[in-house]
Amino acid sequence: MNKNSTRAWWALTPLALSLALAGCGGNSNNNAQNNAALVAAIAAINAANQPTPTTPPAADNGCQIPSSGTSVVVGSGDPGDPAAPEPASGYVPGHKLVYAKNYMVVANHPLATRAGCDVLKAGGSAVDAAVAVQAVLGLVEPQSSGLGGGAFMLHYDAATKKVQAYDGRETAPAAATENYLRWIDDTNDQTAPKPGGARASGRSIGTPGAVRMLDIAYQDHGKLPWKDLFSYGITLASDGFLIGGRMASAIAGSASSLKRDADATAYFFNADGTPKALGTKLTNPAYARTLNTIATQGANAFYTGDIAQGIVDKIGITTAASDGSAITPGKTTLADLATYKAKRRDPVCSTYREYYICSMSPPSSGGIAVVATLGILETFNLGLYKPTAIDLEGGRPSVMGVHLVSEAERLAYADRDKYVADTDFVPLPGGSPAMLIDKSYLQGRASLISLTKSMNLAKAGDRGDVPLGIDKTEEHGTTHFTVVDKQGNVVVMTTTVEGSMGSFHMTQGFLLNNQLTDFALNPIDTSVTPNVKFANRVAPGKRPRSTMAPTLVFKKNADGSMGEFVMGTGSPGGGTIIQYVVKTLVGALDWGLDAQQATSLVDFGATNTPPPTPPGATYSLTNVGGEHPAIDTSNSGNNDPLIAGLRALGHTVNLGAQSSGVSTIIRTNVGGKPALTGGADPRREGIVLGDTFTP
Template identity: 30%
Template sequence: MEEAFICFPSRRSVVYSTHAMVASSQPLACQAGLDILKKGGNSADAAIAIAAALNVTEPASTGIGGDCFCLFYDAKNKKVNALNGSGRSPAKLTLEYVRNTLGINNQNNIPMNNINAATVPGAAAAWVDTINYFGSGKLNLSEILQPAINLAENGFPVSEISAWMWKKGQKDLLMASPNGGDMLINGHAPKTGEIMLMPKLARTFRKLAEKGRDGFYKGEIAQAIVNLVQSKGGVMSLDDLAAHTTSRVDPISIDYKGFTIWECPPNGQGITALMALGILGSLQESGKINDLSKMQHNSVEYLHAIIESLRLAFEDTKYYVCDPEDYHIPVKELLSKKYLAKRAQLFDSTKATVDIEKGSPDNSSDTVYFSVVDDEGNACSYINSNFHGFGTAAIPEECGFTLQSRGASFVLKEGHPNCLKPNKRPYHTIIPSIVTKDGELWLSFGVMGAYMQPQGHVQVFLNMVEHKFNPQVALDAPRIMIEPFCPKDLTSVIYIEDGIGNNNNKDNVDDGDNDDGNNDNVDYDINKNKNDIKKQLENLGHNIVITKEWDRAIFGRGQVIQRIIDENTGIRVWCGGSDPRGDGQVIGW
């Protein structure tokens, strides 16, 4: 019988500090990041220490065998920088090969547990490049990876939700490769609080620390990856691994009521959040809906506007988001006020829109997100993922990590922008975010969780901007999630979290005055009003499913760090929150 999900949820207070702050889904990973900051590292250095420590403590979400994306706010020049650390398909992985090998038609995707879903891992190179491009220069890679190496070699107690995810993936680990036992204890997933050692992963980290990217993409580790993939019918080669590069890219943004929201560009889905916010802005400007700040938080009116804006955005981005090196993506046009206003015209306040089609702009899964800010005012918003659980769950010999399954995001339909091709990056769900105001950092945040991520960005951002919630309350608030890839012959499901629509309490906010801003009085009683909210949304034509217990994992797990200025002294204060749906925490210094 499965253990109940958090029978008595603990109230979390928002965390404040003045020097630096880290927020992640694992306390031990937070400590690794803080250790690096105290040794003189900056937010980029600490982010990589956290990424590696999360690979150790939460491998059912993330790892060096996956991909990552980074946004870095440079306080000196007030510029937001971006890195695309996603990998590409093997050079010999053609559409014809996949169809013939797997016997699937052009409407399907590569199964997540098939080795051909493994794209070249991008994380290792991106970790190295993050430090090279944005790091302090005071610490080398070996020093930065040492906290994670210590955890892997000496052992660590497994946290509650990580243990639950590990158990879910136990069967996959045992079936995917002969090396599944490397990430289990006597053939079983570690239990909550049980000590887990991962010496083979520590060995992989040492190789990376000693030789840089060549320690992963060439030599023993690369050969182990290729041997495993080819033994299971895949076509990845040593040349595929050696040719991998991280891409420095220009972030994309949109303005919303004086704030600028930054996301990584496609092949990531961050543009979905920007489009949804742009549509919401247009709806308010045109008078089609009331100002969101005047609406009751998570009321039917409020949720309907968010749901419809997200649906309109997803209908475009699920088509256009792909590898920009393979297909021209009209990013500028998709984010233009003219086009977003045109999409907003499809909104109907009295009913859900059916049969939404993608627009034609004029041409002119289990993941970890973490945030770090440092004493110099820099911020690193970072996300790393296997895609779904352990990814393919296949472990290269003596390496201690699993290969991701990101290739399952390719479309196997000729002519589609995201159709599988050799040496191509697929549609990516993982997205970090940064918000600036008048050029100054205001927020470093993200919400992990596959297609929930842009939806989480929109909801958490609006919680803070429109309803003045502090970071912790903004994350505590119940969320909704639309099902963006529902077949046309089915009604798209809207999942709503138990307790939604119950707080409606604007007394408990952070207005920048440095009051405690905690969530003492916010009431999310799961038995209040949920049936009323469900019924009213169904009356508008939405297909509603109330979600509770462990199923709440679909709503993602977020981290938020906000920059505020003390009115009396002018001292900068960091203000952070960590999602109660995860094991994480915020640590300030």
């Protein structure tokens, strides 16, 4: 009986009440009459319990896309469905800005976007949607993310105006030593793990953190029942989905490595050994069972019991299914999983012009580097160097705009390379990010930038003697999504299995990560005299440094404090994540691009890492995404004014295709009405969905 039931009983007429009581009397001579009276009385009670009729709310037609004048449900298979698989492409032009009134999701796969949007439409919170999105992403883009990986999240609570960071980064097992990735055994076998190093061995696999991180975020901000958030993922795994272009390419590209694993072979390959191709319908009953277990028994069921045992067993395999060759096992135990803890952390926040920026804290270096880059750029009037010929794709970046951003990034990367690691093990200079993002310090760093010549390779600033060395891991197994719910709460979450297809070890329907390769392979920095130990070396329970940078932007109040939400963004991309996030922020905040234009804009920037060849190179490459239609890569780029201009300033330009996956939401006003606007990266398969907006 609801909270109005007592009032409803006394609202009955005396006749109805007497009939109800008589019906409960059980007189055998009048059962039919009494039962009829009881039914009538109950109907009267139910009617009395109904709320006073009001004007019905307007229909919510969200989570659909227009196609030829009709609405298409994502995943329906109808004409116009964006979930219809297409070949992987470096860049698909023509993405248009999407508008929504109250809620929006941007993810890197249409089916994951739908999962999150459906949850928001049902009244779920941004964190509820994040759980649903991740459950589907682990199925439809296993090459990038999954239950067997890790994640970082920022959450903005619109009611309390608080930003909370959540750390679901993987950890090294308790039995790991600082040579865990370098040698099979510290004393008896000082050869590299097999096959061919740590990546495809059990040594690369960290204790997964994404599920536990989502669990603690849900405890803080969940709204709908936990079990309901996995429904769409379970349905897709059971009924099947069509393999998309990026997944098909990843399977084919990792075929020999995947075939070492029996579960991966059975799932990703046909009976004749050929990779399952684009458009193949794929079911994953093992994944459905795993999701169902987590849904009904909670996150603990992932870290204990049968699922945990399956993870430990797979990490411990010693021979390849394909040919019986040796695989070096990892040393993860059931205790490592049972004791894993996701962490609530303080975000890294600072101001940038008229905005207030928050990004991810260590063990990710991404947030510090993004905020530091912006702090350096604040010295320059970037508005003078906006792109020209601005169109749906973001226009043509200017030479000076790319130069200044790239130089600022070189300086920021130099500092993060030297000083940032897992702060639970290695403290930052001064014990917090403050020294690395201090305004006066960054202004001094900005003074090192020349307007006429690239510095090529920056040196770290003097913030103390904590050498780390450079993380050169090339990461392809990462994704990002951004969510705003009806209450204005926001989630930006970057999730990863590290390399494409992770460690190639598969268990219970999902791939395990190779995240520990983000640690320094050799614990000793031999490039300096005397030799010192890298702070980003392996240690038991330690989290490897990351570059993930989910980022939130707010208006800056007059006193410098955080105001109203403006923007959420982030991207996959390994060491280049910082570049992708910075170009999106600068595009929107300095150059006035909308959410789609800033997302689509040419990917550019520099990491400050010398290329492997020639040996001893004293420069770092400046990236300019050659996949973008605004860039002319013919004649080695010499016909493109941007490339020629950068080379004239001394930049060594890399025109390789970039693989960002930026997902951006910006709150703005359209026709005097508040609106959400969203952009999905044309370099991946994602889309934007939300509720209906009418200007």
